[in-house]
Amino acid sequence: xxxxxxxxxxxxxxxxxxxxxxxxxxxxxxxxxxxxxxxxxxxxxxxxxxxxxxxxxxxxxxxxxxxxxxxxxxxxxxxxxxxxxxxxxxxxxxxxxxxxxxxxxxxxxxxxxxxxxxxxxxxxxxxxxxxxxxxxxxxxxxxxxxxxxxxxxxxxxxxxxxxxxxxxxxxxxxxxxxxxxxxxxxxxxxxxxxxxxxxxxxxxxxxxxxxxxxxxxxxxxxxxxxxxxxxxxxxxxxxxxxxxxxxxxxxxxxxxxxxxxxxxxxxxxxxxxxxxxxxxxxxxxxxxxxxxxxxxxxxxxxxxxxxxxxxxxxxxxxxxxxxxxxxxxxxxxxxxxxxxxxxxxxxxxxxxxxxxxxxxxxxxxxxxxxxxxxxxxxxxxxxxxxxxxxxxxxxxxxxxxxxxxxxxxxxxxxxxxxxxxxxxxxxxxxxxxxxxxxxxxxxxxxxxxxxxxxxxxxxxxxxxxxxxxxxxxxxxxxxxxxxxxxxxxxxxxxxxxxxxxxxxxxxxxxxxxxxxxxxxxxxxxxxxxxxxxxxxxxxxxxxxxxxxxxxxxxxxxxxxx
DNA sequence: GTACAGCGGG
DNA sequence: TTCACACACTCAT
DNA sequence: GAGTGTGTGTCTCCCGCTGTACCT
Ligand SMILES: [Mn+2]
Numbered sequence: 001x002x003x004x005x006x007x008x009x010x011x012x013x014x015x016x017x018x019x020x021x022x023x024x025x026x027x028x029x030x031x032x033x034x035x036x037x038x039x040x041x042x043x044x045x046x047x048x049x050x051x052x053x054x055x056x057x058x059x060x061x062x063x064x065x066x067x068x069x070x071x072x073x074x075x076x077x078x079x080x081x082x083x084x085x086x087x088x089x090x091x092x093x094x095x096x097x098x099x100x101x102x103x104x105x106x107x108x109x110x111x112x113x114x115x116x117x118x119x120x121x122x123x124x125x126x127x128x129x130x131x132x133x134x135x136x137x138x139x140x141x142x143x144x145x146x147x148x149x150x151x152x153x154x155x156x157x158x159x160x161x162x163x164x165x166x167x168x169x170x171x172x173x174x175x176x177x178x179x180x181x182x183x184x185x186x187x188x189x190x191x192x193x194x195x196x197x198x199x200x201x202x203x204x205x206x207x208x209x210x211x212x213x214x215x216x217x218x219x220x221x222x223x224x225x226x227x228x229x230x231x232x233x234x235x236x237x238x239x240x241x242x243x244x245x246x247x248x249x250x251x252x253x254x255x256x257x258x259x260x261x262x263x264x265x266x267x268x269x270x271x272x273x274x275x276x277x278x279x280x281x282x283x284x285x286x287x288x289x290x291x292x293x294x295x296x297x298x299x300x301x302x303x304x305x306x307x308x309x310x311x312x313x314x315x316x317x318x319x320x321x322x323x324x325x326x327x328x329x330x331x332x333x334x335x336x337x338x339x340x341x342x343x344x345x346x347x348x349x350x351x352x353x354x355x356x357x358x359x360x361x362x363x364x365x366x367x368x369x370x371x372x373x374x375x376x377x378x379x380x381x382x383x384x385x386x387x388x389x390x391x392x393x394x395x396x397x398x399x400x401x402x403x404x405x406x407x408x409x410x411x412x413x414x415x416x417x418x419x420x421x422x423x424x425x426x427x428x429x430x431x432x433x434x435x436x437x438x439x440x441x442x443x444x445x446x447x448x449x450x451x452x453x454x455x456x457x458x459x460x461x462x463x464x465x466x467x468x469x470x471x472x473x474x475x476x477x478x479x480x481x482x483x484x485x486x487x488x489x490x491x492x493x494x495x496x497x498x499x500x501x502x503x504x505x506x507x508x509x510x511x512x513x514x515x516x517x518x519x520x521x522x523x524x525x526x527x528x529x530x531x532x533x534x535x536x537x538x539x540x541x542x543x544x545x546x547x548x549x550x551x552x553x554x555x556x557x558x559x560x561x
Numbered sequence: 562g563t564a565c566a567g568c569g570g571g
Numbered sequence: 572t573t574c575a576c577a578c579a580c581t582c583a584t
Numbered sequence: 585g586a587g588t589g590t591g592t593g594t595c596t597c598c599c600g601c602t603g604t605a606c607c608t
Binding site for chain 1: 572576577
Binding site: 100106107108125126166167170171173174179180220223224296412458463465466524 | 585587588589590594595596597598602603604605
């Protein structure tokens with residue numbers, strides 16, 4: 001904890017000071033001379049000015065009415081503001097911006113000044129009022145308006161600190177209030193960025209992804225409501241964006257690789273949607289991330305280059321772990337008689353249940369209620385169950401201070417979690433843990449210990465609210481280690497694509513449990529669900545798919561196996 | 562008058 | 572400002 | 585039936601205030 005925001009009126013300033021010192025300590029080599037100078041100037045400001053700056057940089061801004069700035073830790077706001085202006089951290093713009101004199105006033109204020117009645121604008125919308133009064137050069141008493149300068153400086157510090165653009169200083173508040181909890185990891189001088197060029201590349205890719213996201217939305221809109229003009233603009237936007245994507249340099253960090261991968265997929269998908277298949281293909285060729293290979297194969301088929309498509313499908317089967325892409329490749333190749341699909345027999349059970357379904361509850365909840373009437377306890381645990389057990393039993397390894405994995409105190413996961421070499425970089429730790437876990441006593445005690453000690457702390461594998469200790473203990477006790485070990489190893493082999501697809505329900509009887517995937521009317525098994533169902537069944541875990549049908553007019557509830 | 566969205570504080 | 576899942580829709584078969 | 589898109593819950597807090605639009 002850095003400070004207690006409920007007690008310390010200067011909490012906002014203390015957080016900013018902490019952050020600035022942190023980045024100066026760790027990243028001073030990445031700042032330009034000008035940025036360093038500004039930061040030094042900031043640190044030399046009198047406390048009230050720094051306090052005001054700390055407040056304003058957290059707000060949307062960048063314009064603020066002096067008369068609306070009231071903070072209990074700042075006695076003389078005007079004096080603090082004057083200092084900020086003197087050091088160029090802010091500027092007075094009230095007298096040179098008549099538009100702001102209007103925009104920063106409320107409708108009620110303009111009304112009490114009598115200008116609405118004078119120009120017959122009582123019923124107009126606020127933007128229209130502002131525009132009209134501005135055009136009339138309407139004179140009003142001048143408000144002092146402060147414009148924040150160097151806003152980018154603190155944004156840069158925040159980006160350096162967190163290594164991403166979605167966390168901000170409010171993370172400090174929320175954490176010190178106990179609303180978020182993060183594992184305490186020794187940061188071992190790890191850095192989010194090793195050089196300025198790496199930093200810049202990350203920020204650029206973040207920006208490009210934001211734009212690509214907007215264009216992706218636009219491409220969806222246009223698919224529904226075609227408009228040639230907007231489509232042409234969209235396409236040129238996509239092409240422009242595509243040409244701005246930096247090539248993978250040698251100075252890559254995990255976040256940048258991931259960002260680039262997602263950017264290529266996003267652009268590829270948008271281009272595909274507007275029918276520019278060749279350019280989409282070029283995007284997909286830039287990344288290994290699923291479903292790039294599948295998209296490449298589909299496009300090659302569409303463009304009548306079956307040899308190329310077949311090659312891509314073979315590549316999927318050769319070294320891609322994603323079940324969805326593998327299923328696609330298998331299907332295509334066997335359709336062409338290029339492989340003999342070893343009759344991938346179904347190894348899980350199926351059952352059908354007729355229920356009088358209602359709209360107000362999910363099918364899963366209704367089945368749970370039905371099972372309870374038969375004396376069984378069912379929970380909708382889905383992916384949380386085995387992932388949660390994994391998180392509990394491997395907690396300290398997930399948060400092991402591997403170089404480069406943790407670089408600030410608010411990380412919910414190691415930076416390299418999704419990397420293929422995540423396991424390799426923790427090889428000996430995993431091996432030792434797998435050995436220890438051979439003992440049921442160790443498994444149970446690790447679970448209990450971590451459940452108590454780590455309660456509520458963020459862990460990418462643990463969804464605290466949807467689990468409870470008794471359930472996990474029950475499952476741990478009743479799952480043979482060989483099965484659990486196999487599940488964990490499969491999870492570890494490619495967490496990104498294998499953490500999902502588990503059956504919906506955990507159904508517990510007195511001394512057994514089973515897993516049931518619920519399929520309501522109109523819902524079908526997905527390929528990664530089939531993959532897990534078969535795998536779990538292979539491990540000897542009772543696994544089935546329950547198809548729920550709307551009960552016909554008869555009132556009987558019957559279970560047909 | 563109410564409903565709602567956005568913002569800001571802790 | 573994600574991701575997983577169920578569900579709805581379209582098209583070609 | 586396959587492919588694609590959409591809606592929902594969940595994730596990364598939660599409450600209160602303000603300003604606006606729209607309303608019987
Ligand atoms: Mn289901």
